[in-house]
Amino acid sequence: KEHSRLRWINLNSAIASVDEGADIMAGLTQNPKTLPCRYFYDDRGSELFEQICDLREYYPTRTEQAILETYAAEIAKMTGSCHLIELGSGSSRKTRLLLEAYSEVVQELQYYPIDVSSGILKTTALDLLEQYPKLKLCGLAGTYEQALAELPSAELENRMLIFLGSTLGNLNDEQTHKFFTQVQQALKPGEFFLLGVDLQKSVEIIEAAYNDSQGVTAAFNLNILNHINQRFQGNFSLNNFAHWAFYNQVDNQIEMHLRSLVNQTVFLEALDLEVSLQAGETIRTEISRKFHIPTLISVLETHAFQTLQVWTDPQSWFGLLLCQR
């Protein structure tokens, strides 16, 4: 079926894949070892993440969804007509609520989903076009950095950059600063930034969300090794690692690790990299920070973003911030 309302931009250049190898190399040669969490999201990883979102223990997705259900219309009213650009759109399941709200206030609805997983991007795009006859969609396959650098600014008037699901929590202080600087540069004064963040709460609730009883999070964590095996001709054996997630109360963040169960040496042919792990040693695969709204608002302020409104759920588990550049 022909789609006149669909366009694609592929941001993955040859240079980028050299860079990717470099960050894997850096992570696995430092002490303690780490891996960049965006490698979770190959097509299988994106599927597993969708399953995580449906887990009883994983509260962030449904809490953010509930906030959007209640306030999407109010958000659209506050910003007025604008084009929607989403970083890490995945299945766009929460964004549908915004698409519906904005289709009430705009003439021509334009949506730019950006994701590293082109598989999920394509499936979602076709699905959305079918569901929203007014929608024009331009999918961008690539990383946030690539996308922000090449945001199609010239052709668009008034934009809102959407960053949901508390993906901001994956960034440390330095990366957050870099990211906000890029967002600030990508947007013009007056344009909007909609940010969803997971908030600080009791350790039990948070830890349960990353240690689900069905083991989906464990499978998601381990899948990063499969992805790296495929991408860099590696020989990680998943049987030799175990999922480990805990809340670090000093830094207010969940940390996900893969713990080596044996003394082992792994080889990544494409990087000509040999990695030795001792039994018990871990590779940290993700941090997921939990936020304090007033602190976040002041960080945003130092990056030229004014927070116009904050919405939360009745338990204040999750926050949605509408900011203006």
Ligand code: AVJ
């Ligand atoms: C989509 C990155 C926000 O940190 O909660 C879910 C990813 N990791 N379970 C999160 C994730 C483990 C998720 N983010």
